[in-house]
Amino acid sequence: MEDMESEKTKTIFERILDKKALILILFGIIIRIFMLIYYYYSHIIYPNRSWGDIGLNFSRSIYYPPLGTILLDLIRLLSFGIIEIFAFWAFIWDLGTVLMFYFVLKSFNIKNINYAFGLFLINPFFFLNNSFSLENCGYHITDAFFFFFLFLALIYYPREKVYARYLFYGFLGISMVIKYYTLPALGFLFIKHLYDKNWKEMKIFILSIAPILIAFLIVPFLFFESYLTELLRWYSKGDYIPLYLRMIPIGLIAILFIIFRMKNSDIFETTIVSIMAMASFMIFSLPYLRWFQSIIFYGVLREREFFSFKLNFGIIERKIIINNHILTFYLSFIGVLGSYLIILFIL
Secondary structure (H helix, E strand, O other), X not given: OHHHHHHHHOOHHHHHHHOHHHHXXXXXXXXXHHHXXXXXXXXXXXXXXXXXXXXXXXXXXXXXXXXXXXXXXXXXXXXXXXXXXXXXXXHHHHHHHHHHHHHHHHHOOOOOHHXXXXXXHOOHHHHHHHOOOOOOOOOOHHHXXXXXXXXXXXXXXXXXXXXXXXXXXXXXXXXXXXXXHHOOXXXXXXXXXXXXXXXXXXXXXXXXXXXXXXXXXXXXXXXXXXXXXXXXXXHOOOOOOOHHHHHHHHHHHHHHHHHHOHHHOOHHHHHHHHHHHHHHHHOOOOOOHHHHOOHHXXXXXXXXXXXXXXXXXXXXXXXXXXXXXXXXXXXXXXXXXXXXXXXXXXX
8 A cells, every 4th residue: 555655656757767677678679670770771872881890791701710600601691692681680699699688687696687687788888889880880790699609608607507517618618619709718717727626617618618619610720721811811900010019918917817816706707807808919900999898798797786875856766776787887988988089090
């Protein structure tokens, strides 16, 4: 009865705020559908407009590991030589991947999961790097491949059953042979298990990842020279910087992490740090801040409440909680600003 009376006394603004999680989720989905319509419309009006990364991948101008190449070939086959269909598949992978993050949040037992999911869907830095572009088509389909399998790994990460440990490392290994972002995790996790003397976890780690790397990375590189040629060609992009200088940031991250953080870190944190280390290496080839966007996952999945305060404007009376989800969302605008500054002054 008291709840009914309380509901009646709420203003329309307060009632809207009570539904903020649902509103954010719907908005996050709608803006992605809107961007697809915009891409089709803009290319109908201006047929010679660039399709961006979608156009490059459609024309087979690729620099990807073998499994990423295989998935691209499959998508091209299902596109029947029509780039608009290829763009639609990119949209499906983009939307499906972000929707799958809901199950990652659920697996990590995140409180207020719908609100956290809604904020993730509209995260400006993640949206900018994977869905949005006014100049061409904003999809990065190979990144969507990578995130799909990384999210599958994270879904199984919190589970303690032995089969879940195998699936975590297995999907993590697949993400490595789609894009190189998680490749340093091989070294980081090997050292982590040695440091913890966790031989059971080390056994699962090796048995899960080794067959995937042999089948989809080592064998293709040994028997198909084009993969190594494409890799060297990609890393030679940009201003010439000697390899030993490129290795300094990734080396510093590894050393500092091992000395000051590895003892108290877990496998999830170690994986994210490895991606950041790889990003510090890749940025020398192409100065894109999107290499660092995986830090968003750490910010969202490391649940923590920092402080709270009450807000009373008469028509709105709320308790505002500043937690990791809110902080990650607003800090993402720094990534957006940095990305545009790089586009304006470097690219």
